[in-house]
Structure formats: C-alpha cells, structure tokens
Amino acid sequence: MASIEQEKRKRSDLSFELGPIRPPNEARSLLLRFTRNCPWNQCLFCPAYKKRKFSLRTVEEIKKDIQTARDIADDVKELSWRLGYKGEVTDEVISHIFSRLHYNECYRMVAVWLYYDTGACFLQDADNLIMKTDDLVEALLFLREKFPEITRITTYSRSRTVVRKSVESLKRIREAGLDRVHIGLESGYDPVLKFMRKGVSAAQHIEAGRKLIEAGMELSEYVMPGLGGQKWWREHAIETAKVLNQINPHFIRLRSLRIPKRVPLYKKVESGEFIPLSDDMVVEEIKLFIEHLDGITSTITSDHIMNLLEEVEGKLPEDKEKMLNVIKKYQQLDPCDKLIYRVGRRGGTYRSTDDLKRDPLTYRKIKSFIKEIKEKQGLDAVETMIKNLVDQYV
DSSP: OHHHHHHHHHHHHOOOOOOSOOOGGGTTSEEEESEESOSSOOOTTOOTTTTOOOEEOOHHHHHHHHHHHHHHHHHHHHHHHHHTSTTOOOHHHHHHHHTOTTSOHHHHHHHHHHHHTOOEEEEESSOGGGSOHHHHHHHHHHHHHHOTTOOEEEEEEOHHHHTTSOHHHHHHHHHHTOOEEEEEEEOSOHHHHHHTTOOOOHHHHHHHHHHHHHTTOEEEEEEOTTTTHHHHHHHHHHHHHHHHHHHOOSEEEEOOOOOOTTSTHHHHHHHTSOOOOOHHHHHHHHHHHHHTOOSOOOEEEOOSTTSSOTTOOEETTTTHHHHHHHHHHHHTSOHHHHHHHHHHHHTTSOSSTTHHHHOHHHHHHHHHHHHHHHHHHOHHHHHHHHHHHHHTTO
16 A cells, blocks of 8 residues: 555656647657746737746756656656556556546646657747857757657747857757647737837848748748738738748647736727727738738748637648638628637637538527627627637636
C-alpha cells in the first residue's frame, strides 16, 4: 500500500511550467514554456497577458522542465508496459491516466502528446526569439537531445524582435532545431498598427518575414480581419495583402477580431473611437483581402471558431477561386439563412454553409429558436447572443 502512495506522490511531483495559451493548430503538441508572458503587451485587441509581467527563464530552468517532460514521457510508457500494452499509449492507457486524480495537467498533456504521436512541440509564451541567441540555441539542442522523436518545434515571436536578429543568428537557431515561427502580423496598414499599439510597422513586418524565410524557417503569419474597423476596413484588407505579397509566408492564418469587455479595445468601442464591423462586413473584407493576394504560394487557414467561414482555406494560387466561391455562397444566402448559419456556427453546430441543408431538423430548431428570441426580446437580442457565443473563445 505504501508503494502505491509513493507512486502517486511521485507522479503528482512530476510537473513543469505551462503558459496560458497556444495556437489552435498546436492542440496536440508538446508544450514547453521558454519565456513568461509578453515583452510588449500593449496591443489593444489582445487580452492574453494583460496585468502579467514578462520575464526570461534561465537555461537551467528550461532544461529542468525539458528533463521533467522526458521523465513523464518515459513513465507513461512504463505504465503502458505494466498495463500490458507493450509501451504503446493506447485508449486504455489514456483512460487510466485521466480517471485518476494523482495525474496532473503536465502528466496528462504529455500522455496525450504521446497518444496522438504528432512529433510536434510548441514553445510558450509570446516571444521566445527575444532570448539571447546562445541561450535559445543551448535550450533547443538540449530539447532535441532529450526528445529525438520530435519532428517539429514551433514558437511565437514578434516582427520587432526578429528584425533585431541577424540572419546568421536566425540560421543558428534554425540549425539548433526551431522549425517554424508564428508571427502576429495582424495588419499591414500602418495607421491600424499605430492605433492598435502593435509597436511595429508594415516595413518591419516585411523585413522580419523575409529574414525568417532566408534563415530556412517555416513562417506562419496571423491576420486579423475586422481590425481596421469601419474606418479603415478597405485599407486594412488591401495593404495587409500587399505586405504578405512581399513576404510569401508558408501560412496565412485568419483570426477574426472579437472585442469582449476584458479586451482594452472595448473602451475605444464605448467611446465611439472604434466602430466594429458586422459579420457580413468582415466577410466582405476577407473577400477583398484574398482578391489582392497575388504572386505568392502561401497556404491560407481559417482554423478558429472566431472565424465565420471555416472553409475559406487553401493553397495559393490554385485555390484562390475556391475560397472566393465559399464567400460568394455565404453572401448569396437570404437574410434568414444567414442568421441561422451565424447562430449555428457560433454555437458550434455548423462548419459550412452546406450544413444548412444537410440536417433539416437542426435547421428548423435553430430557426424556431431565433424566432422565439426575436418575438420576446427583438433582433438585437439575437445579435447579442451571437456575440456572447463567440466572445467566449477569446
């Protein structure tokens, strides 16, 4: 009995630091925290690290966490052997771990990573390239040594940080094991970047993107439809496309703007300084944006519930018309079907406008639900409900 209790304590002690966020496409990645929070932390549209102080972690701290993650991975495989599954992380092994309270969050995350076998590792938090090159290289080499099964290492960074690194330094970081960098481009229009306190210019975005590609890294640029508001929506769409045309990143990821009350930008909405776009306006902006992407081979993804049209994705240039047709199909819906789709999408029921006709029962239920709210509280109540549904994901 004592040995069982000792095993429980051992596993509850196996833990390491985890940051608050990661990209949706890194949901099945091994998460390791290299820095804490965001060194800039002034963007009006971002709530992620507000009231949290940025700090660098020492190489020793990072190495200790990597070693702990390795110990957990080895322990999970050892558990699999004891359960009779020969080291494989099966459904039964995962069920065993998640049904017992003494397995902590870190242990479960590593177990799930082994289960899905993605080979991907994401380094938290917001800007790990701000680390000294020697320190980052040392930590990456240690990570690759301890986890030879890792096939991809990814991190967030900022264009303003990247432009301060030489291409030679970035190549050293790439050779040490960093494969992909996520950059929050958000906009390529300087007045929008300034208004949102992004702390970077369109020219710096271009320079940083080109440097990362020259260094041999995969580059993922995040774009935020709606960020220009009603004042600058057109310029935001066109100028952002122009910046990306000069970078040709591997990925362009759409993350539509949402403004819940906890986001600093909400005060600008209240004061009337910023007037948000409606869903239909955002769709029109994305259409204009895609129309102006030219001469690049990027892959566009729309992998977040905040985006109304998940199907706006594909490889440029060959899928450009396909993406525009997805937008056209939505824009051609009658007002009633648009509203039903928006409620269904924001509620997690619909992933495509084609879903409207695939399930007549769900369609009728949503239609009846909308009608009931409109009759009792008015159309504004429906719009408020839609907003609240999607804002919970920010």
